[in-house]
Every structure is written in C-alpha cells, then in structure tokens.
Amino acid sequence: MTRRLSELLRVPPGAVDLRAIDPRGTPGLPRSAGKDPKTWARAQLPILGAELFAWQEKLFAQAKTGASRQRLLLLLQAMDCGGKDGTIKKVVGEFNPQGVHIVAFGKPTEEELAHDFLWRIERGLPGAGMIGVFNRSHYEDVLVVRVHNLVPPRTWRARYAKINRFERKLVADGCAVVKVMLHISPAEQKQRLLDRLDDPTKYWKYDSGDIDERALWPAYQDAYADALGKCDSDDAPWYVVPADRKWYRDWAVANLLLEKLRELSPAYPPADFDPDVERGRLVTQPEVNSG
Amino acid sequence: MTRRLSELLRVPPGAVDLRAIDPRGTPGLPRSAGKDPKTWARAQLPILGAELFAWQEKLFAQAKTGASRQRLLLLLQAMDCGGKDGTIKKVVGEFNPQGVHIVAFGKPTEEELAHDFLWRIERGLPGAGMIGVFNRSHYEDVLVVRVHNLVPPRTWRARYAKINRFERKLVADGCAVVKVMLHISPAEQKQRLLDRLDDPTKYWKYDSGDIDERALWPAYQDAYADALGKCDSDDAPWYVVPADRKWYRDWAVANLLLEKLRELSPAYPPADFDPDVERGRLVTQPEVNSG
Numbered sequence: 001m002t003r004r005l006s007e008l009l010r011v012p013p014g015a016v017d018l019r020a021i022d023p024r025g026t027p028g029l030p031r032s033a034g035k036d037p038k039t040w041a042r043a044q045l046p047i048l049g050a051e052l053f054a055w056q057e058k059l060f061a062q063a064k065t066g067a068s069r070q071r072l073l074l075l076l077q078a079m080d081c082g083g084k085d086g087t088i089k090k091v092v093g094e095f096n097p098q099g100v101h102i103v104a105f106g107k108p109t110e111e112e113l114a115h116d117f118l119w120r121i122e123r124g125l126p127g128a129g130m131i132g133v134f135n136r137s138h139y140e141d142v143l144v145v146r147v148h149n150l151v152p153p154r155t156w157r158a159r160y161a162k163i164n165r166f167e168r169k170l171v172a173d174g175c176a177v178v179k180v181m182l183h184i185s186p187a188e189q190k191q192r193l194l195d196r197l198d199d200p201t202k203y204w205k206y207d208s209g210d211i212d213e214r215a216l217w218p219a220y221q222d223a224y225a226d227a228l229g230k231c232d233s234d235d236a237p238w239y240v241v242p243a244d245r246k247w248y249r250d251w252a253v254a255n256l257l258l259e260k261l262r263e264l265s266p267a268y269p270p271a272d273f274d275p276d277v278e279r280g281r282l283v284t285q286p287e288v289n290s291g
Numbered sequence: 292m293t294r295r296l297s298e299l300l301r302v303p304p305g306a307v308d309l310r311a312i313d314p315r316g317t318p319g320l321p322r323s324a325g326k327d328p329k330t331w332a333r334a335q336l337p338i339l340g341a342e343l344f345a346w347q348e349k350l351f352a353q354a355k356t357g358a359s360r361q362r363l364l365l366l367l368q369a370m371d372c373g374g375k376d377g378t379i380k381k382v383v384g385e386f387n388p389q390g391v392h393i394v395a396f397g398k399p400t401e402e403e404l405a406h407d408f409l410w411r412i413e414r415g416l417p418g419a420g421m422i423g424v425f426n427r428s429h430y431e432d433v434l435v436v437r438v439h440n441l442v443p444p445r446t447w448r449a450r451y452a453k454i455n456r457f458e459r460k461l462v463a464d465g466c467a468v469v470k471v472m473l474h475i476s477p478a479e480q481k482q483r484l485l486d487r488l489d490d491p492t493k494y495w496k497y498d499s500g501d502i503d504e505r506a507l508w509p510a511y512q513d514a515y516a517d518a519l520g521k522c523d524s525d526d527a528p529w530y531v532v533p534a535d536r537k538w539y540r541d542w543a544v545a546n547l548l549l550e551k552l553r554e555l556s557p558a559y560p561p562a563d564f565d566p567d568v569e570r571g572r573l574v575t576q577p578e579v580n581s582g
Contacts, residue, residue, distance in 0.1 A: 061495035088389045097388050098379045098426070104389070135389070186579040197570050203562040204352035211572050217579045271494040279488050281502050288477040288508045 003028070005255045009239040016229040018221050018240070023185040025242040028252070041251040048254040049094030055261035056131055058268055060099045063129025065269045069174035072264065073125070073132040074257060077139050078182035079220060080210045081192035083243050084135050087182065090250045091257070092133055101126045104135040117141040117159065118166055125175065132175075138163060142227050147219045160230040167236040177236040178260050180253060181228060182243035186217055294319070296546045300530040307520040309512050309531070314476040316533040319543070332542040339545040340385030346552035347422055349559055351390045354420025356560045360465035363555065364416070364423040365548060368430050369473035370511060371501045372483035374534050375426050378473065381541045382548070383424055392417045395426040408432040408450065409457055416466065423466075429454060433518050438510045451521040458527040468527040469551050471544060472519060473534035477508055 005028045026037065033040040062068040074092070076084045092100060103124035112120045118138055126132025142163070146156045171177055184192075193210060196202040213220075232238040239256055243249040296319045317328065324331040353359040365383070367375045383391060394415035403411045409429055417423025433454070437447045462468055475483075484501060487493040504511075523529040530547055534540040 061492075064495045085389065089387050092388050093384075095388070096380050097383050097386070097391050097424075098376065098393055098395070100388050102389055133388075190573065190579075193573055194570065197566045197573070200562070201352075201559050203564075203566070204355045204560050206562070206564065206569070208564050208569055208572075211569070211576060214579055215576065268492050269495050271491070271497070273494075273497065273499050275488045275494070278497070278499055278502070279485065281499075282481065282484055282488070285502060285506065288481075288505055 004259055005252060006237070006239065006259045009241055009252065009256065011228045011232050011238045011240055014229070016225040018183065018225055018228075021183055021240050021242065023183050023188060023242050023244040026245065026248045027242070028255075029248070038245070038247045041247040044251055045090065045094070045254060048251070048258055049091075051258055052091075052094050052254065052261065053096060055258070055264075055266065056095050056099050058266040059131070059261070059264070060096070060129040062266050062269050063127075065272060066128075067269055068266070069128040070176070070264060070266055071126045071128055071130050071132065071174065072176045072178070072257070072260060073134065073170075074253075075134040075137045075139075075177065075179045076182065077137060077143070077180070077224075078243065079184060079189060079217070080207075080213055081189045081196075082182040082184050083246060083249055084182060085205075086246060087180075087249060087253050088133060088135060090246075091253045092131070094254070095131055099130055100133065101130045102133040102135065105137055105140060118162065121166075125170070128174070138166070139227050139231075143220065143223045146223045147216055160227070163231050164233065167231070167233070171235040176260055176264055178256055179231075179236060179238045180256065181224060181238065181240050182249060183240050184243045186214070188244040189214065295550055296543060297528070297530065297550045300532055300543065300547065302519045302523050302529045302531055305520070307516040309474065309516055309519075312474055312531050312533065314474050314479060314533050314535040317536065317539045318533070319546075320539070329536070329538045332538040335542055336381065336385070336545060339542070339549060340382075342549055343382075343385050343545065343552065344387060346549070346555075346557065347386050347390050349557040350422070350552070350555070351387070351420040353557050353560050354418075356563060357419075358560055359557070360419040361467070361555060361557055362417045362419055362421050362423060362465065363467045363469070363548070363551060364425065364461075365544075366425040366428045366430075366468065366470045367473065368428060368434070368471070368515075369534065370475060370480060370508070371498075371504055372480045372487075373473040373475045374537060374540055375473060376496075377537060378471075378540060378544050379424060379426060381537075382544045383422070385545070386422055390421055391424065392421045393424040393426065396428055396431060409453065412457075416461070419465070429457070430518050430522075434511065434514045437514045438507055451518070454522050455524065458522070458524070462526040467551055467555055469547055470522075470527060470529045471547065472515060472529065472531050473540060474531050475534045477505070479535040480505065 008027045029037055059070060059072065062070065076087060078084050088102065092102065105120065105124070108120065121138045124134065142156050142159050145151055167177060193206070196206040228238045228240070241249055241252045299318045320328055350361060350363065353361065367378060369375050379393065383393065396411065396415070399411065412429045415425065433447050433450050436442055458468060484497070487497040519529045519531070532540055532543045
C-alpha cells in the first residue's frame with residue numbers, strides 16, 4: 001500500500017463522525033489480496049504474527065539488561081460484541097505469552113471507585129519490554145460513565161484533559177500507545193447477539209443487559225466521537241478499525257502493531273560480558289557430573 | 292499408550308534419585324511416533340494445542356458466571372537452560388492469552404523478603420477460570436536458598452511442610468496443580484550455554500553467574516531430589532520431564548496439562564436467561580440506527 005495503515009485508520013482531525021466510517025470497509029487492503037480477501041487475510045496473519053513475535057523478543061531482550069524501558073500498550077475499545085476478545089485471541093495470540101500483560105477493566109470495584117479513575121489503569125500498565133493489552137480502559141470513564149450519568153457532566157468533561165496528560169506522560173516514559181476502536185454496525189451486533197443465543201457454547205458470553213445497552217447506541221456513538229476527537233494526539237493516536245469483517249479487523253490490528261514496532265525498532269542488547277572469556281571459563285571448568 | 296503420561300512421569304515413591312532418570316529419555320512416546328519422533332511430536336503440538344484451547348475456554352466460561360472457582364496452575368522448575376521459557380513459548384502459547392496468567396519469580400525484592408516466602412506466591416495465583424503459569428516458584432526457597440545457605444538449615448527444612456500445607460489448601464480451594472521439573476543433563480546445559488555465547492541474538496539470555504551455578508550441580512540435584520520427594524502428593528504431584536530433547540519436553544508438558552484438564556472436565560455453564568425470551572426482546576427492539 002502507498003499510505004501506511006496507521007495513516008489510513010487514524011481518526012480524521014476535527015470533530016469525529018463515526019457514521020462516515022463504513023464498519024464493513026477494508027481500508028488499505030492491498031491489490032494482492034485478490035478476489036478472496038478473507039482467505040488471503042487469514043493466511044497473512046501467521047506471517048504478520050512471525051514478525052510481531054520477532055520484534056517482541058527484541059523489545060523483551062533490550063529491557064532485560066535494564067538499558068531500555070520501552071514497552072507497547074494496545075488499548076481496545078468497542079461496543080458489545082465488537083470483537084475485543086476475538087482480536088486478543090487471534091492477534092495477541094501471535095506473541096510469546098510470557099511477554100504479554102493483558103488486563104480487562106470491568107465494572108470498577110469498590111476499592112477502585114475509592115480512587116481516581118486512572119488509579120487502576122496505572123496499576124495495569126505493562127512493565128519494560130512487555131506488550132500490554134487493555135481490554136476496555138480509562139475511556140470507559142468517558143463512555144459508559146457518561147451515557148449512564150454515573151458522575152456529573154463536569155466530572156467526565158474534565159477527564160479528557162486528564163487522559164491526555166496521562167497518556168503524554170506515559171509515552172514520554174517509554175510506553176508507546178496504540179489505541180483502537182473496533183467499529184461495528186448495529187446490524188452486525190444484532191447478528192452476533194443472535195448467534196450467542198443460538199449456540200449453548202456461547203451462552204456464557206451473553207448478558208441480557210447487552211440489549212438495554214444496545215438501545216443506547218446513538219448516545220454511545222456520540223460519546224465515542226467525543227472521546228476519539230478530544231483524545232487523539234500524534235503521541236497517542238486513535239485508530240478506528242472497521243470490524244464487521246473479523247478477518248479485516250485482525251489483519252488491520254496486526255498491521256497497526258507491526259507499524260508501531262517497526263517505528264520503535266527495538267534491538268538485541270550488546271553483550272555485557274566478553275563471549276570469548278566466558279567460553280573459556282565454560283570449557284575449562286572441571287567436568288560437572290550429574291550429582 | 293497404556294499408562295497415562297502422568298503416571299509414567301510422576302516421581303517414584305520414596306527417596307528420589309534423579310540420576311536414575313535419563314534426561315534424553317522419551318517415556319510414553321507412542322509407537323505411532325515412528326522413526327522420526329521429532330517431526331511427529333512437533334506436528335502433534337498444534338493438535339494437542341487445539342484441545343488445550345478448547346478445555347481452557349470451558350474453564351474460563353464456567354468461571355464467568357461465578358459458579359466455579361476451578362483453575363489450573365502449571366509450575367515449572369529447572370536448572371538454568373532447562374527450557375522453562377521455551378516450554379512457555381511453545382506449550383502455553385497454544386492457549387488463549389486472555390485466560391493465561393504467567394508469573395516469573397526472580398530474586399526476591401526487599402519487599403518480598405520482608406514477608407513470608409509464600410507471600411509473593413499467593414499474590415501470583417491464577418484467578419477462577421485462568422491457567423496460571425509459575426516460571427520458578429516457592430520451590431526456589433528450598434533450592435537456591437538451600438544451596439547458597441541464604442537461611443539457616445532449620446528454616447528451609449521447615450518449608451517442606453509449609454509448602455505441603457499451602458498446596459493442599461490451594462487444591463482444596465479449586466486450584467489444580469501440575470508441578471513439572473524439566474530435567475536436563477549437565478552436557479546439554481553446557482551446549483546450550485555455548486550456543487548462547489555463539490549467537491548475538493541470544494546474549495541477553497546469558498548470565499555469567501550461570502557458570503558458577505553450574506559448578507554447584509550436585510548440590511542442586513540433591514536439593515531437587517529432596518524437594519520432589521518431600522513435596523509430592525496425590526493432590527499436587529511432581530513430574531520429572533526429560534528435557535534434553537525439546538520436542539519431547541513440549542509434547543510431554545502439553546500432555547500432562549491435557550490429562551489434568553480432561554480430569555477436571557470443565558463444562559460450558561447453562562444459560563442464566565431464557566434464550567427464547569431474549570431472542571424475542573432483541574427482534575422486537577425498535578431498530579437501532581448508527582447514531
């Protein structure tokens with residue numbers, strides 16, 4: 001592709017209009033995808049995965065020596081059935097699990113509510129060398145909290161600036177941030193809810209409250225538009241990934257991560273020892289027997 | 292195979308003699324593995340992985356409704372270069388990362404040292420529905436701590452009983468435990484250390500202290516033998532997995548997990564709603580437009 005996916009999917013400057021973004025769209029898909037782009041994209045995933053895995057090892061390795069605090073946070077937001085879990089399974093599943101730190105932010109506990117809204121977020125941040133994944137995030141505090149009037153408007157309105165300050169500090173501290181909204185249509189959500197009701201192995205994913213939330217779709221979309229518009233920055237940009245087609249969603253998120261990792265370009269650290277000296281020590285060591 | 296791998300690899304009753312277990316052995320490998328068992332075992336891994344993944348989803352699902360606190364902890368111990376990281380990458384990598392909680396226990400921090408040795412272990416336990424992985428564990432407190440005399444003998448000697456009580460409580464609380472010692476030979480360790488010294492992309496895995504530790508091999512084997520013998524129980528058995536051959540190691544650990552998951556037999560929870568009622572609510576809901 002001529003333009004990078006991170007340019008194509010970045011929220012446009014100014015007021016965000018999510019209705020202008022087609023949830024069934026496939027921006028940036030190359031011509032080589034051909035007439036069966038689904039099969040193509042599914043076959044691409046392990047290839048992209050191998051490169052993600054290789055970058056991750058370098059990120060992890062360079063933190064090991066304490067020389068770098070670089071890390072990467074993938075933040076996922078979506079309406080119910082938007083595909084956050086599926087994206088984690090398929091895309092994040094390509095990484096070495098030992099270097100991944102996934103945190104799902106549900107309804108806040110009493111302890112969490114007793115603190116500032118960013119308290120639990122700070123505690124969930126990835127350490128140096130890690131790939132962090134937020135399944136929902138501090139953005140819920142300007143989304144569900146706003147739609148359900150859980151705090152006064154002046155409280156949630158003040159949060160956009162707080163979030164921007166928080167993320168700016170985070171990026172300055174070496175934590176790169178990729179923020180993704182998985183964008184689905186109401187029709188696709190309805191189909192996915194029906195699928196869950198038709199399949200006993202999916203009942204556990206169904207929550208009858210989802211239908212009530214669904215009725216608030218326009219209010220949520222307004223809240224998303226504001227959050228994305230007010231909290232997009234060059235340091236911590238927002239991407240809207242059309243997500244009605246799961247194969248496109250996975251391909252796109254993998255590519256967004258890959259573009260960021262290439263930009264970070266972590267590298268294996270140099271030896272903090274002399275390999276020849278160590279080899280000599282090892283070879284001349286008295287034979288070790290098995291005890 | 293006629294006997295389950297969990298029977299074949301379980302430490303024998305009585306005093307454990309690790310020298311009697313061949314690190315290059317491949318116990319339980321079926322005849323069907325044929326003349327190229329490495330290729331066979333590598334091809335088996337994704338098949339075993341698919342079954343692990345399926346069981347994991349049920350384990351995760353049944354915890355979601357709060358009806359079950361069942362979870363599974365894989366505990367890995369080994370000499371340096373024993374393959375803990377490789378096992379996590381290859382075997383644990385087959386699970387859905389969202390249901391995996393991996394904790395690596397390194398040299399204790401000052402805060403950790405200020406508490407009982409099981410304090411940090413408790414904090415690292417998997418939640419309901421999760422697959423927990425311990426990369427090293429509380430056993431270090433009767434291994435490295437004993438070999439280096441970091442506490443008086445009466446202190447570490449008292450820990451075997453404490454560990455047994457802790458693990459018994461854990462299992463009673465719904466956390467199944469699979470304890471694996473990856474058993475390598477001193478010759479294999481030497482080769483792996485040399486490999487790290489020969490490859491700049493592996494320097495970060497090398498620690499010059501590993502050679503000093505290697506000189507203490509017999510003392511470590513004694514400490515392992517005691518730990519495995521004194522802390523093996525039907526509830527929380529110890530398995531010794533011959534680990535000089537990585538392909539056997541991965542195949543064996545995957546099978547041990549699988550046997551335990553089949554035994555636990557987690558199941559999708561029943562609906563806590565009436566699917567027909569919900570379908571009706573959804574279908575009769577006023578059309579939701581995209582806002």
